[in-house]
Amino acid sequence: MKLKAAPFFRGVRLAGHKSRTANLPIEPLPVTGEIHIPLSRHIGAPAQAIVKTGDTVKKGQCIARAVGAVSANVHASVAGTVTSIGTCPDGRGGTIPCVTVAPNGVQETAYLSPLSDLSSEAIIERIKECGIVGMGGAGFPTHVKLRPSAPVDTLILNGAECESYLTCDDALMRARSKEIVYGAKYIAAALGAKQILIAIEKNKPEAIVAFEKSDLPVIPLKKQYPMGAEKQLIYCCTRRRVPLGKLPADVGVIVQNVATAFAVYEAVELGKPLIDRVVTVTGEGVEQPKNLLCQIGTPLSVLAEICGATENTVKLVEGGPMTGAALTGTSAVVTKTTGGFLFLSGKETAVYEPTPCINCGKCASVCPMKLLPMQTEFYTDAKEYDNAAKYGGVLACIECGACSYVCPAHRPLAQAIKTAKSELRRKA
Ligand code: SF4
Ligand code: SF4
Known part of the structure; x- marks a missing residue:
């Protein structure tokens, strides 16, 4: 079933630049070398390592525990040996705490059992245990978001993906719509929300068709940036306005990214923690753009090699061109919030000198x-x-x-x- 969105007049129309990866499937990226698993790329306190150098870890084993009220557990994304507990470059000139694991090629897993108790408390506890955070970029720990300060009646699944270049959510929606719907239902059950709405920009027709086959209503959205921003999305889907200084829960709504819903499905039904995600690698600086399923902690240099990064790249960005972060090199790693890496050529970037404001408004x-x-x-x-x-x-x-x-x-x-x-x- 399709529902109509309320109009959104402001914002801008961006050039999509999505065609190079928009129809590509998700390719699993093989694990080839050491993985540097970040302990702090979520909102809140860094997780504290509970393993030590020399330990053998299984894939999915918890290696760092959340500290404080807002934080997230971290798990080994490969089986292997812990070679160091220290820091790794964040690609932006700084460092982040991380646990480095050398894979042993065995890939023995330590997943939890599928969850049989589907009470609200048990689902939230499972999401917390599995270290799930908002995968749309914010990285807010999901278990905290699922304990809102006000009653929530509506869950909006955010499949807008309004930033240019990125197609990781589109690829996931095309391939795993059924699982995303299950994940959404678990989130709604945890919240006690009666209504689930799936919001997708109209430039993703296959994804819209995939969800139309489910029993949940889909809201096709006008292609307009920043349609995927929480407050804009809530208005377009429900006509409820979130007042300044208030949270979506104050108007009875919670928004979750589609990739987060998929991670919840995996946590509940497979007992799998958040250890991998889909990452778009694109831009004219790579010969073979891809939507890659990457283990968390995979070095960007590995993605660059497999996608054929060339010297045409003059600017490297993590995330979308509007809200992403410029990188200083390929020393960054895939984190729970990495939606894409853009290898932009000179034609795709421009450097302007600011001139005085002309008060055009x-x-x-x-x-x-x-x-x-x-x-x-x-x-x-x-x-x-x-x-x-x-x-x-x-x-x-x-x-x-x-x-x-x-x-x-x-x-x-x-x-x-x-x-x-x-x-x-x-x-x-
Ligand atoms: S960056 Fe801030 S001020 Fe600028 S358009 Fe967006 S919301 Fe408005
Ligand atoms: S009013 Fe000034 S700052 Fe705003 S868009 Fe026009 S020139 Fe730029």
């Missing part, structure tokens, strides 16, 4: 949060962060980058907003 007209980005930049440049919040509305910004994208003067608006937000947080 375009940045404000596209802002999905109805903010005044030019005001934020003006006050941020003057280091008047309180005024940036008062007149620019910076605290409501969802950092989508649409304002920077349309600015004819190429002002670094989103960057200014991030600076103002971090300064305001530091002062708080």
Whole structure:
């Protein structure tokens, strides 16, 4: 069954750049060398390692425990020997704590038993045990999100994938729609939500058809960025507006990414922790773009080699071009939140020198949060962060980058907003 979405007038139309991987199947990436499993690429405290160098671990064995209320367990994504517990490069010039495992080629698993008790408490506990986090990019521990402060009646499955280039969710939806539906039903049961809505941008017709065969309603969405942002998605699917400073649960809604729902299915039915994910590798800098099923912790250099990365690459990005992070090299690893790596050629990137603001108002007209980005930049440049919040509305910004994208003067608006937000947080 198809339902109609409410209109979304703001935002921008991005060039899709998805055609190179949009129809490709998911290819499992063979494990060839050491895996560096991050302990901290989720929101919250890093997990604490419970193995030591020299230990033998099985695939799926818990190797690091969540610390504190907001954190996530971490599991071995391959069977093998722990060769170090330290740090690995994050690809952005810094490091992250990690456990390095040298695979032994045996691939002996330590999965849990399928879950027979399907009570809310048991499902949430299973999700927590399996280290599941939001896989759409945020990395918020799912078990925490499933204990909302207000009653929830609606679960929205986010299959919008509105960023250019990325097709990892599309590939998963085309291949595993039944499992995603099961996962959604387990999440809804955990929440006590009566309604499940599946939201997919119209540029993924095969995925829409796949879900139409299920017993859940599908909402085809206009192709518009940032359609997949939580507040925009909730309005388009339910016409409920999340007030500033409030959470989706305050209007009775929880949003989960489709890959997260698939991970929940695997945790509940197979006892499998979150140890792998689909990653899109694309851009004109690779000869063979792919949707790869990768073990968490696989070095980007392995993906680069298998996809034929060339010297045409002038910019490397983890995630989408609007919200992703520029990388300094191929030292990054696949994390639970890595949707893709973009190897962008000179033709796909442009470096602009900012010129003075011409007060055209375009940045404000596209802002999905109805903010005044030019005001934020003006006050941020003057280091008047309180005024940036008062007149620019910076605290409501969802950092989508649409304002920077349309600015004819190429002002670094989103960057200014991030600076103002971090300064305001530091002062708080
Ligand atoms: S101000 Fe924030 S929410 Fe508005 S367009 Fe810019 S980045 Fe997006
Ligand atoms: S879009 Fe750029 S030039 Fe136009 S008002 Fe905003 S900051 Fe100024």
